[in-house]
Amino acid sequence: MSPVIVVTGTDTEVGKTVATAAIAAALEAAGRTVVAYKPVQTGVGRDDEGDMPFVRRAAGVPATDGVRLREPMAPVQAAAAEDRTLPSVGDQALAVRRLLTSADDVLVEGAGGLLVELDGAGATMADLAAHLDATVVVVVRAGLGTLNHTMLTLEALKARSLTVGGLIVGAYPADPGPIEAANVTHLRNRVGVPVIGVIPSGVGAMASEEFREAAPAWIAASDTLVARRPVR
Secondary structure, eight states: SOOOOOOHHHHHSSHHHHHHHHHHHHHHHTTOOEEEEEEEEOOOOTOOHHHHHHHHHHHOOOOEEEEOOOOSOHHHHHHHHOOOOOOOOOHHHHHHHHHHGOOOOEEEEEEEEEOBBBBTTOHHHHHHHHHHHHHEEEEOSSSSTTHHHHHHHHHHHHHTOOEEEEEEEEESSSSSOHHHHHHHHHHHHHSSSSSEEEEEGGGSSSSSSHHHHHHHBOOOOOHHHHHHHOOO
Protein backbone atom coordinates (compact mmCIF):
# COMPACT_ATOMS: atom_id res chain seq x y z
CA MET A 1 0.00 0.00 0.00
CA SER A 2 1.27 3.44 -0.90
CA PRO A 3 2.38 5.71 1.92
CA VAL A 4 1.34 8.69 -0.22
CA ILE A 5 -1.93 10.50 0.49
CA VAL A 6 -3.12 12.96 -2.16
CA VAL A 7 -5.41 15.65 -0.76
CA THR A 8 -7.67 16.99 -3.49
CA GLY A 9 -10.90 18.96 -3.41
CA THR A 10 -14.16 19.35 -5.22
CA ASP A 11 -13.09 22.90 -6.10
CA THR A 12 -10.69 25.62 -5.08
CA GLU A 13 -11.02 27.22 -1.63
CA VAL A 14 -12.75 24.22 -0.03
CA GLY A 15 -10.28 23.90 2.84
CA LYS A 16 -7.61 21.59 1.40
CA THR A 17 -4.71 23.28 3.17
CA VAL A 18 -6.30 23.20 6.62
CA ALA A 19 -7.36 19.59 5.96
CA THR A 20 -3.79 18.71 4.94
CA ALA A 21 -2.46 20.21 8.16
CA ALA A 22 -5.12 18.42 10.21
CA ILE A 23 -4.35 15.03 8.60
CA ALA A 24 -0.64 15.60 9.22
CA ALA A 25 -1.22 16.46 12.87
CA ALA A 26 -3.52 13.45 13.36
CA LEU A 27 -1.06 11.04 11.77
CA GLU A 28 1.82 12.46 13.81
CA ALA A 29 -0.26 12.03 16.95
CA ALA A 30 -0.72 8.37 15.93
CA GLY A 31 3.05 7.91 15.80
CA ARG A 32 3.67 8.42 12.08
CA THR A 33 6.29 10.78 10.62
CA VAL A 34 4.82 13.01 7.93
CA VAL A 35 6.06 15.35 5.21
CA ALA A 36 3.73 17.61 3.19
CA TYR A 37 4.28 18.71 -0.41
CA LYS A 38 2.41 20.90 -2.89
CA PRO A 39 3.53 20.31 -6.48
CA VAL A 40 2.49 23.76 -7.70
CA GLN A 41 1.55 26.80 -5.60
CA THR A 42 -0.04 29.64 -7.54
CA GLY A 43 -1.07 33.13 -6.51
CA VAL A 44 2.02 33.84 -4.43
CA GLY A 45 4.37 36.77 -4.74
CA ARG A 46 7.92 36.91 -3.44
CA ASP A 47 6.84 37.71 0.11
CA ASP A 48 3.59 35.70 0.23
CA GLU A 49 3.45 32.70 2.53
CA GLY A 50 1.36 30.26 0.49
CA ASP A 51 -0.04 26.97 1.74
CA MET A 52 2.91 24.85 2.82
CA PRO A 53 4.31 27.29 5.40
CA PHE A 54 0.85 27.22 7.03
CA VAL A 55 0.93 23.41 7.14
CA ARG A 56 4.46 23.49 8.55
CA ARG A 57 3.47 25.93 11.28
CA ALA A 58 0.07 24.47 12.17
CA ALA A 59 0.97 20.76 12.08
CA GLY A 60 4.65 20.99 12.97
CA VAL A 61 5.78 18.86 10.02
CA PRO A 62 8.23 19.53 7.16
CA ALA A 63 6.32 21.03 4.23
CA THR A 64 7.52 22.39 0.90
CA ASP A 65 6.39 23.62 -2.52
CA GLY A 66 7.59 22.27 -5.83
CA VAL A 67 6.93 25.35 -8.00
CA ARG A 68 5.69 28.79 -6.92
CA LEU A 69 3.90 31.05 -9.41
CA ARG A 70 2.63 34.60 -9.04
CA GLU A 71 -0.72 34.56 -10.83
CA PRO A 72 -3.80 33.25 -8.94
CA MET A 73 -4.68 30.90 -11.79
CA ALA A 74 -4.58 27.18 -12.55
CA PRO A 75 -0.97 25.94 -12.75
CA VAL A 76 -0.62 25.66 -16.53
CA GLN A 77 -2.09 29.11 -17.10
CA ALA A 78 -0.07 30.66 -14.27
CA ALA A 79 3.13 29.17 -15.68
CA ALA A 80 2.31 30.48 -19.17
CA ALA A 81 1.86 33.98 -17.75
CA GLU A 82 5.49 33.84 -16.55
CA ASP A 83 6.78 31.95 -19.60
CA ARG A 84 7.83 29.07 -17.38
CA THR A 85 7.78 25.34 -18.03
CA LEU A 86 6.25 23.13 -15.37
CA PRO A 87 7.91 19.85 -14.40
CA SER A 88 6.18 16.76 -15.75
CA VAL A 89 3.90 14.78 -13.51
CA GLY A 90 6.48 12.00 -13.71
CA ASP A 91 9.12 14.36 -12.32
CA GLN A 92 6.70 15.44 -9.57
CA ALA A 93 6.18 11.78 -8.67
CA LEU A 94 9.95 11.34 -8.34
CA ALA A 95 10.09 14.36 -6.02
CA VAL A 96 7.41 12.80 -3.81
CA ARG A 97 9.23 9.47 -3.71
CA ARG A 98 12.41 11.24 -2.60
CA LEU A 99 10.48 12.70 0.34
CA LEU A 100 9.51 9.19 1.42
CA THR A 101 13.12 8.53 2.40
CA SER A 102 12.60 10.75 5.44
CA ALA A 103 8.97 10.04 6.40
CA ASP A 104 6.39 7.31 6.87
CA ASP A 105 3.79 9.25 4.89
CA VAL A 106 3.83 12.07 2.35
CA LEU A 107 0.77 14.29 2.02
CA VAL A 108 0.47 15.83 -1.44
CA GLU A 109 -1.89 18.81 -1.61
CA GLY A 110 -3.35 19.50 -5.02
CA ALA A 111 -4.11 22.79 -6.73
CA GLY A 112 -7.83 23.25 -7.27
CA GLY A 113 -9.72 20.07 -8.07
CA LEU A 114 -8.81 16.56 -9.18
CA LEU A 115 -8.62 17.22 -12.93
CA VAL A 116 -6.71 20.51 -12.85
CA GLU A 117 -3.72 20.13 -15.18
CA LEU A 118 -0.28 20.11 -13.57
CA ASP A 119 1.99 20.10 -16.63
CA GLY A 120 2.13 21.09 -20.27
CA ALA A 121 1.22 17.56 -21.42
CA GLY A 122 -2.19 17.82 -19.76
CA ALA A 123 -1.49 15.44 -16.86
CA THR A 124 -3.59 16.11 -13.76
CA MET A 125 -3.63 15.49 -10.02
CA ALA A 126 -5.44 12.25 -10.83
CA ASP A 127 -2.50 11.21 -12.99
CA LEU A 128 -0.06 12.07 -10.22
CA ALA A 129 -2.09 9.95 -7.79
CA ALA A 130 -1.98 7.08 -10.28
CA HIS A 131 1.81 7.42 -10.70
CA LEU A 132 2.19 7.12 -6.94
CA ASP A 133 -0.53 4.50 -6.34
CA ALA A 134 -1.73 7.01 -3.76
CA THR A 135 -4.70 7.06 -1.46
CA VAL A 136 -6.87 10.07 -2.34
CA VAL A 137 -8.73 12.13 0.24
CA VAL A 138 -11.40 14.48 -1.12
CA VAL A 139 -12.11 17.74 0.72
CA VAL A 140 -15.66 18.96 0.17
CA ARG A 141 -17.82 21.93 1.07
CA ALA A 142 -20.68 21.71 3.54
CA GLY A 143 -22.97 24.06 1.63
CA LEU A 144 -25.20 24.03 -1.41
CA GLY A 145 -23.75 22.31 -4.49
CA THR A 146 -21.46 19.97 -2.60
CA LEU A 147 -23.39 16.78 -3.31
CA ASN A 148 -23.10 17.08 -7.08
CA HIS A 149 -19.46 18.19 -6.95
CA THR A 150 -18.60 15.35 -4.58
CA MET A 151 -20.25 12.67 -6.72
CA LEU A 152 -18.57 13.97 -9.89
CA THR A 153 -15.17 13.81 -8.20
CA LEU A 154 -15.82 10.31 -6.87
CA GLU A 155 -16.95 9.13 -10.31
CA ALA A 156 -13.72 10.44 -11.82
CA LEU A 157 -11.69 8.62 -9.15
CA LYS A 158 -13.62 5.40 -9.66
CA ALA A 159 -13.19 5.58 -13.45
CA ARG A 160 -9.44 5.73 -12.90
CA SER A 161 -9.45 2.89 -10.32
CA LEU A 162 -7.89 5.20 -7.73
CA THR A 163 -8.16 4.39 -4.04
CA VAL A 164 -10.27 6.79 -1.97
CA GLY A 165 -9.39 7.12 1.69
CA GLY A 166 -12.47 9.18 2.50
CA LEU A 167 -14.14 12.57 2.46
CA ILE A 168 -13.39 15.55 4.68
CA VAL A 169 -15.79 18.44 5.14
CA GLY A 170 -13.32 21.29 4.91
CA ALA A 171 -15.14 23.92 6.95
CA TYR A 172 -18.28 23.20 8.94
CA PRO A 173 -20.01 26.25 10.46
CA ALA A 174 -20.42 26.54 14.21
CA ASP A 175 -24.12 27.22 13.65
CA PRO A 176 -25.02 25.07 10.63
CA GLY A 177 -28.23 25.68 8.76
CA PRO A 178 -30.53 22.95 7.44
CA ILE A 179 -28.61 22.71 4.14
CA GLU A 180 -25.25 22.06 5.79
CA ALA A 181 -26.72 19.58 8.27
CA ALA A 182 -28.62 17.68 5.57
CA ASN A 183 -25.58 17.59 3.27
CA VAL A 184 -23.30 16.08 5.89
CA THR A 185 -25.95 13.49 6.77
CA HIS A 186 -26.26 12.58 3.08
CA LEU A 187 -22.49 12.33 2.68
CA ARG A 188 -22.25 10.06 5.69
CA ASN A 189 -25.09 7.75 4.68
CA ARG A 190 -25.56 7.75 0.90
CA VAL A 191 -22.24 8.18 -0.88
CA GLY A 192 -20.51 4.88 -0.13
CA VAL A 193 -17.25 6.52 0.94
CA PRO A 194 -16.52 7.25 4.61
CA VAL A 195 -16.56 10.79 5.93
CA ILE A 196 -13.29 10.70 7.85
CA GLY A 197 -13.33 14.27 9.06
CA VAL A 198 -15.43 17.35 9.70
CA ILE A 199 -13.28 20.40 10.34
CA PRO A 200 -14.86 23.38 12.11
CA SER A 201 -14.73 26.73 10.33
CA GLY A 202 -12.06 29.13 11.49
CA VAL A 203 -9.57 26.65 12.93
CA GLY A 204 -6.83 27.93 10.63
CA ALA A 205 -6.51 30.89 12.99
CA MET A 206 -5.69 28.69 15.99
CA ALA A 207 -2.30 28.76 17.65
CA SER A 208 -0.12 25.86 16.51
CA GLU A 209 -0.20 23.91 19.77
CA GLU A 210 -3.98 24.26 20.02
CA PHE A 211 -4.38 23.13 16.38
CA ARG A 212 -2.23 20.03 16.88
CA GLU A 213 -4.05 19.07 20.06
CA ALA A 214 -7.48 19.42 18.45
CA ALA A 215 -6.79 17.90 15.01
CA PRO A 216 -7.09 14.20 15.96
CA ALA A 217 -10.66 14.87 17.07
CA TRP A 218 -11.51 16.27 13.63
CA ILE A 219 -9.76 13.58 11.58
CA ALA A 220 -9.97 9.79 11.80
CA ALA A 221 -6.75 9.58 9.78
CA SER A 222 -4.94 7.24 12.13
CA ASP A 223 -7.62 4.57 11.58
CA THR A 224 -9.33 5.11 8.24
CA LEU A 225 -6.48 6.27 6.02
CA VAL A 226 -4.28 3.34 6.94
CA ALA A 227 -7.11 1.03 5.81
CA ARG A 228 -6.76 2.48 2.25
CA ARG A 229 -10.46 1.81 1.60
CA PRO A 230 -11.21 1.78 -2.16
CA VAL A 231 -14.30 2.94 -4.02
CA ARG A 232 -16.34 -0.05 -5.15
